[in-house]
Amino acid sequence: MKILIVEDEIELLEAISNYLGNSNFICEKAMTLFEAEDKLISFNYDIIILDINLPDGNGIDFLKTVKEQSPETGVLIVSAKNSLEDKLKGLDLGADDYITKPFHLAELNSRINSLIRRKKFEGNNTIKFNEIEIYPDSRTVLIHDKQITLTKKEYHLLLYFITNINKVITKESIAEHLWGDDIEMASNYDFIYTHMVNLRKKIKKNGGTDYFRTMYGLGYKFTDS
Numbered sequence: 001m002k003i004l005i006v007e008d009e010i011e012l013l014e015a016i017s018n019y020l021g022n023s024n025f026i027c028e029k030a031m032t033l034f035e036a037e038d039k040l041i042s043f044n045y046d047i048i049i050l051d052i053n054l055p056d057g058n059g060i061d062f063l064k065t066v067k068e069q070s071p072e073t074g075v076l077i078v079s080a081k082n083s084l085e086d087k088l089k090g091l092d093l094g095a096d097d098y099i100t101k102p103f104h105l106a107e108l109n110s111r112i113n114s115l116i117r118r119k120k121f122e123g124n125n126t127i128k129f130n131e132i133e134i135y136p137d138s139r140t141v142l143i144h145d146k147q148i149t150l151t152k153k154e155y156h157l158l159l160y161f162i163t164n165i166n167k168v169i170t171k172e173s174i175a176e177h178l179w180g181d182d183i184e185m186a187s188n189y190d191f192i193y194t195h196m197v198n199l200r201k202k203i204k205k206n207g208g209t210d211y212f213r214t215m216y217g218l219g220y221k222f223t224d225s
Contacts, residue, residue, distance in 0.1 A: 001025055001026065001046045001047065001116055001120075001136075001156070001159070002025070002026045002027075002028070002043075002044070002045050002046050002047075002177055003020060003025050003026065003027050003028070003045060003046065003047045003048070003049060003112070004027075004028050004029075004030060004036065004039055004040070004043075004045045004047075004048045004049070005017055005020075005027055005028070005029050005030070005048075005049045006030045006031075006033075006035075006036045006048065006049065006050045006051055006054070006059065006062065007029075007030075007031065007049070007051045007078065008031045008032065008051060008053075008054050008055050009051075010031070012101075013029055013031065015105065016049065016105065016108065017029055019105040019108075019109065020108075020109065020112070023109055024139055024152055024155070024156070025112075026156070026177070026178065026179075028043070028045075031054075031055075032054055032055055032056045033054050033056050033057040033059070033061070033062050034056055036048075036050075036062055037062065037065065040062075040065065040066065040069060040070065043176055044070065044073075044173075044176070044177065045070070045073050046073065046074065046116065046119070046120065047073065047074045047075075047076065047112055047115060047116065047119075048066060048073055048074070048075045048076070049076050049078060049108075049112075050062060050063060050066075050075055050076065050077050050078065050095075051077075051078045051079065052077060052078070052079040052090070053079065053080065059077070059079075060089060060090060060093065063075055063077070063090060063093050063094065063095055064093060066094075067093065067094040071094070072119070074096045074097075074115045074116065074118075074119040075094065075095045075096055075097075076095070076096060076097045076098070076099060076108075076111060076112065076115060077090045077095045077097070077098045077099070078099055078100075078101060078103075079098070079100060079101065080100070080101045096115050096118070096119070097111050097114075097115055099111060113136065113137055116136065117136070120163055121136070121163075125137060127159075127162055127163070129162050129165065129211075129224075130209065130211075130224060131143055131144050131207070131208055131209070132158075132162065132203075132208060133145075134158070134159060134162060136159070139155055141155065141158065143203065143206045143207055143208040144206070144207050144208070146206060146207075148202055148203075148206045149202075150199070150202065151198075153178060153195050154195060154198060154199045154202070156177075156178055157174070157178060157195055157196070157199055158199060160174070160177055160178070161211075161212070161220070161222035162222060164222065165222055165223060166221065166222070166223045166225070167221065167222075168215050168218050168219055168220070168221050169219050169220055169221065169222075170218060170219035171189040171192050171219050171220075172189070173219070174189075174192050174219070174220075175189050175192060196212065196220065199212075200212055209224070211223060211224055
């Protein structure tokens, strides 16, 4: 899952990014509205953690932009103001949750996981597709009730496809979703093929069906049809 953290307090920004990164989220950072708007144009995010008070404007304005351009993206507002008015305004404009500074990073992580379940998994703790089961909270994958071992990238790759069943996913989208800003340094997408091959081998080795379809010239599709 890919997260954009919009926060101008550098220590808090780094703390959130490191904590969520260690929880296997892919995190990108922005310290201003300008940076955040630029990233929103260039990339897609599952969740945006949005500080209201930023040096070049109000985060509420960015919230409006997010809901216009990417309504499926979950938004969790962060603010130093423990104000009912701010909270209600943000929620009325489409924010999905609200947390007030100071907060514990564990609570933030819990709220993000809850938000992901609501936005992506219809409130379920488990994602099931035929014989494959994914437990996002523990990053566990089962095939025919037997746990399999995946690398971090393989897990996120499977999760990305299983939450986009029957959709053609381009190599560019895969790279951007799994590697974020770092992908700009890549000269090609050959490494995606390697991850795809390894993931498909592990699924088949553990008795699962290879649901990945190569769409030549386009990308891949995850489907049983």
